Amino acid sequence: MSFWFWHGLSNGVRSTGYPRVPESAPGVTPGRPVATEFSSAERSSLAAADCPVDAIVPRGASALVDLRSCVYCQRCRFGGAYPLQWTQDHEWTTVAAGRENYVPLPRSYRRSLHIMVVDAGDCGACLHEVKHLNNPFYNAHRLGIFFTATPRSADVLLVVGPVSENMRVPLLKTYEAMPTPKRIVAVGACAITGGVFGRGFMSAGGVSSVLPVDLEIPGDPPPPLAILHGLLAVTGRKALAPRQPDFGRTA
Amino acid sequence: MSVVGSPLVPPERIDLDGLVAAIQERFSAVVSLSRADKGVLLSLHLKDPESLPPLSLFLYWEIGCSFGGLIVEEHSHAWQLRYLFLASGSGWIDIVLELPLGGRSVPSITAAVHAADWHEREAEDLFGLQFENHPRLGDFILHDQIWPEGAAPHRKPQRKSVDVHQTQLRRRPNPNWRPLLVVQDPGSFAMPVGPVYEGGIGESLHFILETVGEDVLRAAPRLFYKFRGVEKIAEGTRVSHALLLSERFAAKSSFAHSLAFSSAIEKICDVEVPPRAARLRVILAELERLRHHAGAITGICESTALSVAASQAAIIEEELLRASCHFTGHRYLFGLNKPGGLRRDFNSDGFRDLLNAVGRAVDELRILENRLHFTSSFLDRLEDVGVVDPNKARDLNLLGPVGRASGRCHDLRRECSYGGYGDYQFEVPRENEGDGYARLRVLFAEAAQSAKLIRQAVDSLQPGPISVPCEATHSGAALGWVEAPIGAALHWVRLDSSGLVERYRAITPSFNNWLGFHVAVEDFAFQDFPIILATFALSAAECDR
Numbered sequence: 001m002s003f004w005f006w007h008g009l010s011n012g013v014r015s016t017g018y019p020r021v022p023e024s025a026p027g028v029t030p031g032r033p034v035a036t037e038f039s040s041a042e043r044s045s046l047a048a049a050d051c052p053v054d055a056i057v058p059r060g061a062s063a064l065v066d067l068r069s070c071v072y073c074q075r076c077r078f079g080g081a082y083p084l085q086w087t088q089d090h091e092w093t094t095v096a097a098g099r100e101n102y103v104p105l106p107r108s109y110r111r112s113l114h115i116m117v118v119d120a121g122d123c124g125a126c127l128h129e130v131k132h133l134n135n136p137f138y139n140a141h142r143l144g145i146f147f148t149a150t151p152r153s154a155d156v157l158l159v160v161g162p163v164s165e166n167m168r169v170p171l172l173k174t175y176e177a178m179p180t181p182k183r184i185v186a187v188g189a190c191a192i193t194g195g196v197f198g199r200g201f202m203s204a205g206g207v208s209s210v211l212p213v214d215l216e217i218p219g220d221p222p223p224p225l226a227i228l229h230g231l232l233a234v235t236g237r238k239a240l241a242p243r244q245p246d247f248g249r250t251a
Numbered sequence: 252m253s254v255v256g257s258p259l260v261p262p263e264r265i266d267l268d269g270l271v272a273a274i275q276e277r278f279s280a281v282v283s284l285s286r287a288d289k290g291v292l293l294s295l296h297l298k299d300p301e302s303l304p305p306l307s308l309f310l311y312w313e314i315g316c317s318f319g320g321l322i323v324e325e326h327s328h329a330w331q332l333r334y335l336f337l338a339s340g341s342g343w344i345d346i347v348l349e350l351p352l353g354g355r356s357v358p359s360i361t362a363a364v365h366a367a368d369w370h371e372r373e374a375e376d377l378f379g380l381q382f383e384n385h386p387r388l389g390d391f392i393l394h395d396q397i398w399p400e401g402a403a404p405h406r407k408p409q410r411k412s413v414d415v416h417q418t419q420l421r422r423r424p425n426p427n428w429r430p431l432l433v434v435q436d437p438g439s440f441a442m443p444v445g446p447v448y449e450g451g452i453g454e455s456l457h458f459i460l461e462t463v464g465e466d467v468l469r470a471a472p473r474l475f476y477k478f479r480g481v482e483k484i485a486e487g488t489r490v491s492h493a494l495l496l497s498e499r500f501a502a503k504s505s506f507a508h509s510l511a512f513s514s515a516i517e518k519i520c521d522v523e524v525p526p527r528a529a530r531l532r533v534i535l536a537e538l539e540r541l542r543h544h545a546g547a548i549t550g551i552c553e554s555t556a557l558s559v560a561a562s563q564a565a566i567i568e569e570e571l572l573r574a575s576c577h578f579t580g581h582r583y584l585f586g587l588n589k590p591g592g593l594r595r596d597f598n599s600d601g602f603r604d605l606l607n608a609v610g611r612a613v614d615e616l617r618i619l620e621n622r623l624h625f626t627s628s629f630l631d632r633l634e635d636v637g638v639v640d641p642n643k644a645r646d647l648n649l650l651g652p653v654g655r656a657s658g659r660c661h662d663l664r665r666e667c668s669y670g671g672y673g674d675y676q677f678e679v680p681r682e683n684e685g686d687g688y689a690r691l692r693v694l695f696a697e698a699a700q701s702a703k704l705i706r707q708a709v710d711s712l713q714p715g716p717i718s719v720p721c722e723a724t725h726s727g728a729a730l731g732w733v734e735a736p737i738g739a740a741l742h743w744v745r746l747d748s749s750g751l752v753e754r755y756r757a758i759t760p761s762f763n764n765w766l767g768f769h770v771a772v773e774d775f776a777f778q779d780f781p782i783i784l785a786t787f788a789l790s791a792a793e794c795d796r
Contacts, residue, residue: 003625004560004626007563007618007622008559008563011566025573026573026577027575027577028573028576030580030581030582031580052491052495071499072581072585072586073495073585074585074586074595075586077580078580078594078595079595117452118455119453119454120455120477121455121476121478122454122477122792123499123500123502123792124454124501124502124790124792124793125503125583127452128502128503128546129582130452131452132565132568132572134452135562135565135568135569136562136566137566137569147452164476164795165397165478166397166476167446167455169397170455174447195499196492196495197481197484198484200480200484201404203480220499220585221502221583223576223582
């Protein structure tokens with residue numbers, strides 16, 4: 001069965017050049033809406049009215065976007081009378097609320113960062129995108145990022161999903177089993193604000209209501225490159241995106 | 252259980268008139284029939300709850316219907332229980348049972364139709380209904396170590412017995428809770444797996460594997476760690492918000508679920524989508540199926556530790572994700588469906604790129620299948636492992652590729668056509684061995700058929716509108732269905748007079764197939780467990796909702 005060896009070789013190197021060079025292959029990121037100027041305040045309010053999760057905040061003639069709440073339904077992109085502009089970037093990770101003085105993990109973690117992933121009620125998209133970091137295109141191993149099966153050897157707790165009631169205790173136990181120093185990263189709109197599930201009888205409405213979150217990777221789901229950016233930012237290898245104002249909604 | 256003339260392979264087509272005649276002959280005293288529409292063709296209204304089990308037995312085993320699911324609705328005056336059955340080739344029929352709100356006791360049909368087991372346990376947990384003679388109730392969705400008895404969180408708020416919102420933060424796990432263990436041999440032990448396992452990059456599931464050493468004697472999946480109460484959250488919301496929920500509770504089949512939800516709303520509003528939208532929906536649904544199957548194949552290769560093949564399959568899947576994103580703007584096809592059609596149209600460049608990507612993926616999958624076919628170390632792990640024989644598959648009503656690998660020919664695209672699938676040429680692959688390798692072959696064959704469907708649908712596209720207005724302004728209920736990548740998904744929606752969602756019920760193929768999963772695991776060795784899990788390709792998010 002040596003044909004597997006040749007089969008693998010014949011496909012050549014598929015890994016992205018990111019973070020050394022930017023990645024621009026079509027379809028690596030869905031992009032995201034950004035603040036857009038309209039000609040009048042009326043139009044920006046009409047644009048905001050289309051958003052099902054009130055993530056578009058009209059401020060005069062411009063429509064701002066609360067990226068933590070955005071669920072990427074694309075209603076402000078296609079079909080609406082007043083579409084917003086969308087960018088094609090993927091470096092979205094910001095610090096969480098109240099963590100403005102966030103300190104990255106020390107330099108010694110840069111080539112050996114062990115990640116514990118906990119699925120706390122995720123729909124499968126964010127989790128799948130995390131899983132794709134191990135595929136040949138992203139190959140997180142080459143950057144010294146490893147996914148570990150045990151919290152005892154983990155440095156970063158990556159949480160996806162809004163924290164369902166039945167997963168709250170397993171999540172807390174995982175966190176408590178991790179050694180310090182440790183960092184918590186919330187991945188996806190559900191893990192940040194609860195997303196479409198919100199806060200309810202079965203959903204805690206985001207990781208920050210049960211654990212002290214350090215970094216947030218917005219997106220629904222964030223593409224693998226956005227998660228990679230977040231993991232690089234944990235050790236300070238990439239700069240964080242600036243945190244937005246909270247639009248009067250405290251976390 | 253004595254089964255009269257049980258058709259192992261149900262008839263290809265069940266004639267509705269013949270069925271009506273047969274029911275009137277046998278059950279005329281207890282059943283009144285009404286022809287209906289809104290997705291369900293025939294309703295059997297039961298006058299006497301006690302005749303529910305014999306009628307279910309008759310429909311499932313003698314007529315050869317397959318089981319759809321149980322829908323519980325709490326109206327202001329009564330409980331309404333709706334048992335869905337599919338008369339193959341004709342359409343959906345349901346048994347409707349009305350009970351006074353005070354009464355909580357319902358005869359269980361689990362002994363007659365095993366596939367109803369989990370549906371009844373779910374209704375017991377969420378609505379507090381008691382199913383008489385059910386073999387095992389309790390500890391299901393609401394885990395007993397954290398939830399008090401009788402919480403019934405899906406009941407209407409004014410009658411809710413426990414205020415779950417208030418107790419949430421004060422609840423503490425009960426340290427004395429122990430799972431139910433069955434194996435009593437000396438030296439037997441239970442091996443817990445999950446809910447956080449597989450390096451974490453697996454979904455949250457818990458299994459209790461009972462063993463005396465090497466072979467798994469009993470496997471009990473304990474799911475619903477991810478239960479988010481989607482059906483309850485949707486209540487009282489606008490249709491546009493419930494649509495977001497329907498496509499976000501299970502991302503691996505999000506388009507299929509939003510399609511089933513949208514088609515239910517379209518039936519309530521008596522709206523037919525334009526031909527172009529119907530064809531675009533076929534393209535997108537088959538694109539999702541192709542991507543899902545590529546992902547499932549990746550999982551199978553990974554589980555056998557065949558890393559080159561796993562990497563190659565992962566490349567195919569990632570390229571399909573990128574093609575989806577390039578084509579639609581979203582890697583998981585979110586935000587495309589809406590009741591009445593689609594949210595956006597695509598241009599010819601988009602179709603050209605999509606067809607190229609799909610063609611490449613199918614070629615790569617064919618190469619991969621050939622190589623796997625000649626990899627004996629790989630086949631050794633799959634052949635004769637995790638066997639579900641056709642009898643069991645029929646018994647447990649297994650759906651989708653898993654059922655079709657065990658001799659079932661259950662595919663809604665054929666049996667209960669929707670969305671214009673009747674216009675296309677495609678095959679429904681079927682195998683009879685029921686082992687892991689049969690499931691893998693079905694996945695490969697279905698991926699090729701999906702690509703064939705995409706090409707036909709793109710070729711048959713005509714310019715035209717992509718949506719019609721579909722605003723619900725009156726009350727009504729309807730059933731929408733779709734053949735999701737892992738089987739039949741049914742969405743029942745009831746709207747109130749102001750067009751808000753009154754009851755939303757999503758019956759998913761994963762929920763159905765998890766029930767049968769233990770059959771495949773039992774009597775196989777521990778090290779086969781992850782492989783069998785991968786060949787089932789089930790989603791916990793889809794099951795838990």
